[in-house]
Amino acid sequence: MSRMKTVLVGLASALVLATGVVALSPPASAASLVEVTNFGNNPGGMRMHIYVPDNRPANPPIVVAMHGCGGSGPGFYSGSEFASLSNQYGFIVIYPSAMQEAGFGRCFDTWSDASKRRGGGSDPVSIESMVNYARTQHGGDINRVYATGSSSGGMMTQHMLAVYPDLFKAGASFMGVPFNCFANAAAYPPGGPCTNGTMNRTPQQWGDMVRAAHPGFTGTRPPIQLWHGTNDTLVPYSLLQESIEQWTNVHGLSQTPTSTDTPQANWNRRRFGTQVEAYAIQGAGHSLPSTGMARAAIQFFGLDRAAPTTPPGNPTTPPGNPTTPPGNPTTPPGNPTTPPGNPTTPPGGAGCSATVSLNQWTGGFVATVRVTAGSAGTNGWSVSMTLPGGASVTGVWNANRSGNSGTVQFSNVSYNGRLGSGQSTEFGFQGSGSGSGMTPSCTAS
Known part of the structure; x- marks a missing residue:
């Protein structure tokens, strides 16, 4: 097995790398992780685990949390902070387990033709079935459904927001790639054209791929939060910029940030309107999410506060994004009065x-x-x-x-x-x- 293959399998199987220094035990609660074997249409042949906190509202939000290659739903449950946060804020967490082999472990299918269109089949349809199960069996709020994940799960997060923009209200992708970065299964392994550092499409090309996934969709596109370590060589850091280009184009935004700040040491954040946030984690490799990042994702979703008085899932301002972003002064730090890189006469x-x-x-x-x-x-x-x-x-x-x-x-x-x-x-x-x-x-x- 190549060094790259060994790293990827080891990373996702136990989330030792995919969670950085985090070593978490299952949350202390009477609630427990439960496997569901008959959750509906399952063309991806996936396994489903669900965590339903004891204290929750009548119609709790639903978060789909997805592991990296070679990992599992139970592994991501015990190795990330989402379940403990659900105890605090009362949302359901679905932990899918990918079952499709990609040559170096089981990964979420973001490469097949079937997966790249709404209702086409494969893993996206299986995940949709899991959400519907949480709605019918546990009263989950279908108007407040969110996606997040690490590595392969981060890729599937961007994938689901493209294929099911009518189902997911926001997403947080850790170490992912833009939707349709992989042309087919052969292009998926490390070293392929998506992850070998050569991927460079225009914002319009990226945006058109998302729009083609559900061409009949005319609603509001879900906002997205993007995370990447600057020293990530497995899923290159340069792909953060490609994801930014895709989602700013989808939302009709400029690629020039509207604000920048540093919420925590080494967390450098760019905001593009209220719809796209991008975090560059200085010095981090393929090791996200680490401590505190799941909470930042939940805050972005708007799940760290009481449900809004406006009907759930249709707030005037996209969830998790206040009118004036907290921690951003009138003039963002490090940004001169004239936006950098826009001289009057281009050299x-x-x-x-x-x-x-x-x-x-x-x-x-x-x-x-x-x-x-x-x-x-x-x-x-x-x-x-x-x-x-x-x-x-x-x-x-x-x-x-x-x-x-x-x-x-x-x-x-x-x-x-x-x-x-x-x-x-x-x-x-x-x-x-x-x-x-x-x-x-x-x-x-």
Whole structure:
């Protein structure tokens, strides 16, 4: 078994890695985890476990919490904080167990054609049946259903929000990938085109994939919270940006954050309106959720407070997102009056131009650089950028790099150098120190 396969199976089977330093026991309560064997239509052949807290309202919300590859519902129950939070706030938790082999353990099906459309079959239909069981047997509120998960479960979280936007009211994806990142089963293992660090679609392409999953849907799309460790190499950190592009496009939002902050040490959050939140966890590998992150997800869902007076599931403001986000001053910290990366005149070079968008926090930043070809197009490109004193590059995606500090050169990789007239591509890099004032210069070949 390859090193990558060993890591992935070990991570998800006991959630030793997928929960970081968290080592939790089942919550102290008379309630217990119960397996349900006949919950309805089950084309994915999945197992279902459910946790129903003793203290709950007449129509409790429903949270679907999904494990990583090689794991199980009971493993995620004992290795995460969702059940103890359900005791506190009175929501039902469904823990599905994936049963489809992906070559390195059982994973949720986010690759088959059947799984990629509403009612198409496979795991999504099985999960829908589990939700309906919780509604009919335990009085669960069908208007307050939420999805969350880690790794493969994080992938399925984004998947379910795309395929069943009429069922799920919000989601929190830990270390996931955008919907339809995997073309088929052969593309699923690590090293495939989704998870080998080369995935780079446009926001429009990503958004169109979501819209195609349920083309008749005209309602409000569910808000989403996205989490990723900056040192994750199993599911590359660069995929956080691809997910941001997908869901901001789905919600009709700009890719420029409306606010940034640091709710806890090393948790760097970007907000895009009230519908999309993205957390970059500094220094974390493939190890989420860790302590406190499940609570942040529950807060995003709006389950840490009494049910609203507006009919459940249809609040004026999406659940978990107050009109003025807490902890965000009028001017977000680290963001100058003029939004970074939007100079009045975009800098450019022979045959191409480049602009930079900056997400900064105390001691570090992530920069996204958009390269746009001139009228003649490009066969390749290079971007030169001078970093402020004391700043250095610590990671890069979708580009090659020469140098770490001072003047750094970035150049195209094999798949994004050729651009037609007016076409664009993006690359990104993470740095330590301050990135304020960087001005890119682009040269085409």
